[in-house]
Amino acid sequence: MPDDFATWQHIIFGYLHDIAIAVYFGGAVAMEFVLGPAQASIPPAQAQVMGQKTADRFLWLVWGSLALIFVTGVLRLARMEMLSWSWPFVEDPLVLSESYGRTLLAMVLLWCVLVVNGALITFVFRPRLAGKLTPGTGGAQLAAAQTAKIQAATWVQRLTRIDIGVTLLIALMGASLGWGGLI
Amino acid sequence: MDTLLAAVHAVSWAVYVGGAITMEWVLRYAQRTMPPSQVGVVCKNAGMRYRWFGLGSLAVIGATGAAMFLRIDEAELAARAGAPELSLGDPYGRTMLVLTIAWLALAATVLLMAFWLHPAQRKRSLPEMTQSDVARERQRVGQAIGRMDKALKFELVVSVAAIGVGASLNAGGLF
Numbered sequence: 505m506p507d508d509f510a511t512w513q514h515i516i517f518g519y520l521h522d523i524a525i526a527v528y529f530g531g532a533v534a535m536e537f538v539l540g541p542a543q544a545s546i547p548p549a550q551a552q553v554m555g556q557k558t559a560d561r562f563l564w565l566v567w568g569s570l571a572l573i574f575v576t577g578v579l580r581l582a583r584m585e586m587l588s589w590s591w592p593f594v595e596d597p598l599v600l601s602e603s604y605g606r607t608l609l610a611m612v613l614l615w616c617v618l619v620v621n622g623a624l625i626t627f628v629f630r631p632r633l634a635g636k637l638t639p640g641t642g643g644a645q646l647a648a649a650q651t652a653k654i655q656a657a658t659w660v661q662r663l664t665r666i667d668i669g670v671t672l673l674i675a676l677m678g679a680s681l682g683w684g685g686l687i
Numbered sequence: 688m689d690t691l692l693a694a695v696h697a698v699s700w701a702v703y704v705g706g707a708i709t710m711e712w713v714l715r716y717a718q719r720t721m722p723p724s725q726v727g728v729v730c731k732n733a734g735m736r737y738r739w740f741g742l743g744s745l746a747v748i749g750a751t752g753a754a755m756f757l758r759i760d761e762a763e764l765a766a767r768a769g770a771p772e773l774s775l776g777d778p779y780g781r782t783m784l785v786l787t788i789a790w791l792a793l794a795a796t797v798l799l800m801a802f803w804l805h806p807a808q809r810k811r812s813l814p815e816m817t818q819s820d821v822a823r824e825r826q827r828v829g830q831a832i833g834r835m836d837k838a839l840k841f842e843l844v845v846s847v848a849a850i851g852v853g854a855s856l857n858a859g860g861l862f
Contacts, residue, residue: 506778511858518854522697526850529698530705531713537704538740539714542733546725554729557717565712673708679693686690 510583517580525678528618529671531565536664549676556634559660563630564623573615604686610687611677614670621663621670629663632656689758696751701852702742702847703793710737729810738801745794752790756783769859778860782852785862789849796842804838807831809850 506512539558543551581587586598597604633656635649680686714733718726764771764779771779808831811824855861 505769505861506855506858514858515851515855515861520856522700522854523704523847523850525697526701526705527708528705530703530707531709532705533702533715533740534709534737536709538733538736541736542729545728545732546721550725554717554721554814558713561707561713561716565709580734605731612736671701675698675701676690676694679697680690682693683690 513583514580517576517583520572521580521616524569524576525671525675527565528569528570528573529668529675531562531569532664532668532671535559535562536661536668559630559633563620563622563626567626570615570619570622584673597684603687605685606687607677607680607685614674614677617670618667620640621667625660625663629656633660688753692751692758695746696755699744699747699751699817700850703741703748704850706737706740706744707839707843707846711839734805738797738805741797742801743772745790745797749790749794767859771859778862779856781854781862782860782861786849786852786856789845789852792845793842793849796838796845800835800838800842804831804835808835 535558543554543558546554557588578587581598586595588595589592592599594605596602598608599605600609632652635653641649677686710733714729718729723730728839737789761773771777773783774780775784809826810828816824818858852861
């Protein structure tokens, strides 16, 4: 077992970073390709309740993972003495003239894409899916509400698949950092 | 090639462990609000699909792990911080051994679940069954569900611990 605090810090930050990425990516795959099809095997009304419950719970995992990925990523860079308190806040090899720096910048930008997609799902499309109809709603309003819900569900699915693709790219770039970067 | 192998290895672990955590944290929670008959249908469907994802991921983890092991350059390894060695006399080698044992335990558990524990949960119902037969069958299915639950918890704990053990390799190993 390591006997110094710095090594334990390195292991714990790495562990939390890896587990957060695993939860984000594995969770998205499980939601899309395991729970989604399983939901289709029960009656639609019950499937909708299940969909809401699973999505509400999964969004906690998503935001927790995204926050943990960022925090542990910054802590790992700080521990490796690649960050500084003065402009441009980074040290060699985290500069854009090095492949390591460019790859890491691309990973941060892709992480931002995941945050934007997460925000769109949480604050735009999920509320549309969860919207309830009030008594006395007319036929035209009902049809419009149904169309809006179908569109929102389609967008949630599209964004989830984009997230899976983006996370795959991040994993490839992250793995390349061990050999100096990809770009 | 090394980058690709490491990326595929990491993604397979992510699918396996992230899926297991999501099934436990999300599906188990959603089940509480569902009627028992539908819980059975959803669990059967999701369980079967996830088992194939799990088996596929573990197969890829094993294949890419073995390929990365064969490609380890001893000189490059020795140049890393702490100069780790690929022998049982060094924490790096012992940690690799523990990871291999964890992978074997996970593969055995998933195979057990796919080919024994999951089929054992199917309730047999025949017209000629007496009331005591039905009670016995119900008890047997209850026991099978209990065993499956224990296997799922074991799988979750070992897989989450394996990620930590794997993360320690960058720092020269844990044991």
